[in-house]
Amino acid sequence: MPALTKTFFIKARDFAKAGESSLQIQSILKSIGFTSDLIRRISICAYEAEMNVVMHGGNGELLLTVNPEDIVLDVNDDGPGIEDVELALREGYSTATPEYREMGFGAGMGLPNIKKNTDSLEIDSHNGRGVHLKMSFKVEDS
Numbered sequence: 001m002p003a004l005t006k007t008f009f010i011k012a013r014d015f016a017k018a019g020e021s022s023l024q025i026q027s028i029l030k031s032i033g034f035t036s037d038l039i040r041r042i043s044i045c046a047y048e049a050e051m052n053v054v055m056h057g058g059n060g061e062l063l064l065t066v067n068p069e070d071i072v073l074d075v076n077d078d079g080p081g082i083e084d085v086e087l088a089l090r091e092g093y094s095t096a097t098p099e100y101r102e103m104g105f106g107a108g109m110g111l112p113n114i115k116k117n118t119d120s121l122e123i124d125s126h127n128g129r130g131v132h133l134k135m136s137f138k139v140e141d142s
């Protein structure tokens with residue numbers, strides 16, 4: 001039985017609310033008392049995944065699961081999907097529009113940072129049927 005699960009909804013192009021789920025996740029993990037390094041890594045991944053749904057995806061949801069041994073973030077959206085996942089994982093690759101770049105996004109570093117900060121990462125994408133990211137983080141005994 002998982003110790004805790006919580007679902008957050010993400011709305012496409014809703015920049016006013018973008019980033020809120022990651023902040024809530026951060027505060028939940030803090031209140032449970034995980035180490036600051038683990039919380040930092042999870043917050044980075046939650047934020048990057050959330051922003052990708054807002055910018056590139058469709059409407060979606062983020063599911064946080066806290067187990068005794070690991071913490072899992074599942075992110076699903078119903079947007080256009082990623083055509084070439086391997087290419088999308090490359091540092092600097094971005095399809096962000098000039099408008100998004102002006103807002104400070106589009107460095108093409110979100111997915112590479114997610115890759116770097118997860119203990120395991122699965123990316124499932126079907127053209128026209130959105131993206132599913134599964135990010136897992138080990139909980140080390142302290």
Ligand SMILES: Nc1ncnc2c1ncn2[C@@H]1O[C@H](COP(=O)(O)OP(=O)(O)OP(=O)(O)O)[C@@H](O)[C@H]1O
Nearest residue numbers: 052056057081088094095105106107108109110111
């Ligand atoms: N949820 C998604 N739906 C559709 N395409 C996506 C999604 N997430 C990522 N992508 C594609 O993968 C590319 C790389 O994503 P990544 O997060 O690395 O960079 P970025 O979002 O373009 O820029 P940055 O994250 O640095 O602001 C995106 O430009 C986009 O083409």
Ligand SMILES: [Mg+2]
Nearest residue numbers: 048052110111
């Ligand atoms: Mg991104």
